[in-house]
Amino acid sequence: MTALRTAVIGVGYLGRFHAQKYAALPDAELVAVVDRDAERARAVAAEVGCRALTDPDDLRDQVDAVSIVVPTRQHYAIAAPFLEAGTHVLIEKPVTVSVAEADALVALAARHGALLQVGHLERFNPAVLEVADLVREPMFIESHRIAPFNPRGADVSVVLDLMIHDIDLILELVDRPLARIDANGAPVISRDIDIANARLQFDNGCVANVTASRVSLKAERRMRIFQRNAYLALDMQARSVEIRRRRDEADADAAPTMADIEHEQRTLEPGDALQAEIAAFLDSIRRGTRPVVSGEDGRRALEAAIEISRQLRENPLPGQP
Structure with a gap:
């Protein structure tokens, strides 16, 4: 099997990990890393054993x-020329800064036969993968994603920094059109929204209550899914799943008793979500299949996040600037 020629553009905190994963995968040849900071590019290149570049244009026709x-503000400008050249692209979330840019990238990928995958990493979290076959027409979803303040993500609101992970997961789990969004939030430390809550209502009646904060005292990533005869609790940080459901043999017409409810706790192996994401990207290229998180998926999550952000700007809480 011929290794796919790959490169990583942007080797800051997260990009360095991308480079490490490509370098470790047997079906990938890491050709180069690119960063406008030449010193950083050289340091990461030395670590993973590839060339260091400062201009993405130098990769033309050299990578698959x-x-x-x-x-995020640079995503479209960098991704578009690669897609036009038929080069497959894995782009970090959010896919772009606007829906129009996302639509343009999706169209370019389709026109030039390139694969576009968006880096919504939680899709590869072991807890999420564990319940994929258990979710059946959710009626209510509750998610909390909170973290201490980190200046690294403060160039955008908490919606595009953190909440968008859960928006993507919820849109995938419910798989129905959104009928209504209501959102509230406030800046606390930064100039942008640091804590936010959104209520997503779908056309089938399902409701999702989504909370994200980057000004909390601890880190937590939890989701609870309620559906007919079952309740699923995911801890995406501890990688565990708790399942409570009505036993199959229970009388559906009778009032349930505690004996009718079975409880299961699953603690999962840590896994490596980023490696799984990149491996899935390469596998989709080889097979010619739709990526796990397509450009359309990224666009869908971005559109909802932008509407939430608009409401937060236009409907400030009392006393909020």
Whole structure:
């Protein structure tokens, strides 16, 4: 099997990990890392054993696939020429800064036969994968994603920094059109929204209550899914799943008793979500299949996140600037 020629554009905190994963995968040849900071590019290149570049244009016709791990505002400008050249692209979330840019990238990928995958990493979390076959027409979903303040993500609101992970997961789990969004939030430490809550209502009646904060005292990533005869609790940080459901043999017409409810706790192996994401990207290229998180998926999550952000700007809480 011929290794796919790959490169990573942007080798800051997260991009360095992308480079490490490509270097470790047997079906990938890491050709180069690219960063406008030449010293950083050289340091990461030395670590993973590839060339160091400072200009993405120097990769033209030299790679089959790239990871783009730069600030969101640069996503479109860097990704578009690669897609036009038929090069496959894995782009970090959010896919772009606007829905129009996302639509343009999706169209370019389709026109030039390139694969576009968006880096919504939680899709590869072991807890999420564990319940994929258990979710059946959710009626209510509750998610909390909170973390202490980190200046590294403060160039965008908490919606695009953290909440968008859960928006993507919920849209995939429910798989129905959104009928209504209501959101509230406030800046606390930064100039942008640091804590937010959104209520997503779908056309089938399902409701999701989504909370994200980057000004908390601890880190937590939890989701609870309620559906007919079952309740699923995911701890995406501890990688565990708790399942409570009505036993199959229970009388569906009778009022349930405690004996009718079975409880299961599953603690999962840690796994490596980023390696799984990159391996899935390469596998989709080889097989010619739709990526796990397509450009359309990334666009869908971005559209909802932008509407939430609009409401937060236009409907400030009392006393909020």
